[in-house]
Amino acid sequence: MKMKAINKQFSRRAQLSVEFVIFIAMGLLIMVSFLYLVNEKESQLRDKRQLLLLKDLAYKIQSELDTASIVEDGYSRNFTLPISLEGLDYDVIITNGYLAVFSEKFDVYSSVPLNDSILIDPNINPNVTIMRENGTICLNRPSCP
Amino acid sequence: MKHIKSRGKAQVWSLDFIVAVVFFAIALTMYFKYAGSIFNEDELDLEGLRIEAASISSGLLTPGYPQNWNESTVSRIGISDDGNNINPEKLQNFLALSSDYERTKKLFSVTNDFYILLRSNSTIIAQAGVNKSANLIATAEKIVLYNSTLSRLSVYSFGT
Numbered sequence: 001m002k003m004k005a006i007n008k009q010f011s012r013r014a015q016l017s018v019e020f021v022i023f024i025a026m027g028l029l030i031m032v033s034f035l036y037l038v039n040e041k042e043s044q045l046r047d048k049r050q051l052l053l054l055k056d057l058a059y060k061i062q063s064e065l066d067t068a069s070i071v072e073d074g075y076s077r078n079f080t081l082p083i084s085l086e087g088l089d090y091d092v093i094i095t096n097g098y099l100a101v102f103s104e105k106f107d108v109y110s111s112v113p114l115n116d117s118i119l120i121d122p123n124i125n126p127n128v129t130i131m132r133e134n135g136t137i138c139l140n141r142p143s144c145p
Numbered sequence: 146m147k148h149i150k151s152r153g154k155a156q157v158w159s160l161d162f163i164v165a166v167v168f169f170a171i172a173l174t175m176y177f178k179y180a181g182s183i184f185n186e187d188e189l190d191l192e193g194l195r196i197e198a199a200s201i202s203s204g205l206l207t208p209g210y211p212q213n214w215n216e217s218t219v220s221r222i223g224i225s226d227d228g229n230n231i232n233p234e235k236l237q238n239f240l241a242l243s244s245d246y247e248r249t250k251k252l253f254s255v256t257n258d259f260y261i262l263l264r265s266n267s268t269i270i271a272q273a274g275v276n277k278s279a280n281l282i283a284t285a286e287k288i289v290l291y292n293s294t295l296s297r298l299s300v301y302s303f304g305t
Contacts, residue, residue, distance in 0.1 A: 055196050059196045062200060066207045069207045069208060070207055070228040097210055097220035109254055110254035111221040111252060113208070
């Protein structure tokens with residue numbers, strides 16, 4: 001009778017311990033899943049923000065070139081590109097009437113009224129000079145060809 | 146004894162646990178429902194739409210590229226020669242081009258749907274693109290001259 005009681009006591013203790021471990025494991029699993037999902041969401045929003053920054057920069061350069069396309073010859077303007085976009089490194093390429101702003105993860109393209117070919121690495125030279133001569137727009141050149 | 150056993154089980158898989166799981170599920174649902182607004186996701190989307198609407202609008206008010214573009218040579222669409230004066234010939238070229246909506250979208254370098262409306266008072270002079278309803282819409286408006294008449298050029302960019 002005494003032995004049976006001890007066995008039952010052990011059995012209940014063991015059961016509680018297993019259930020406790022399962023409970024903690026489930027809790028951890030749910031928490032890890034939650035943190036994973038939160039991290040995914042934040043990463044998705046960070047990507048969206050980075051893409052937006054690139055789009056905004058492409059739009060600003062495009063606007064500068066649009067302005068140059070509607071003014072008279074002799075127009076000249078300097079502007080400085082940011083070294084990075086909130087810590088995001090990027091480069092700008094203009095070729096065959098297209099402007100590309102690209103980072104490690106994203107590329108943004110837009111059409112521009114320019115037939116010049118140029119690579120701008122803001123880490124090397126963030127200054128851009130737009131000129132308009134003889135109806136032609138050119139960038140970072142002493143004079144338009 | 147039976148009574149004690151059932152109480153022992155209920156302590157772990159009991160109401161506490163169920164209530165905790167329910168609360169957690171509610172918190173999780175609310176988080177994902179409102180996470181967008183916590184991180185201003187809509188604001189980011191709207192800013193993207195604003196950039197696209199402004200880009201189309203500012204591009205239209207240029208001569209385009211090449212200057213005397215036509216449907217086969219165009220690389221940048223522009224319908225004005227001096228910034229505010231709409232060139233009727235270029236407008237017609239643009240309207241003809243805009244029947245190919247996907248190509249026009251590509252030429253504008255936009256990813257969202259757009260709708261362009263040129264009107265004088267309540268008279269519609271020209272329209273292009275897709276007019277639709279959406280949760281997020283950004284607009285860029287410019288006052289222009291069309292045949293020496295003050296007109297309004299509106300560009301709408303629609304979110305998904």
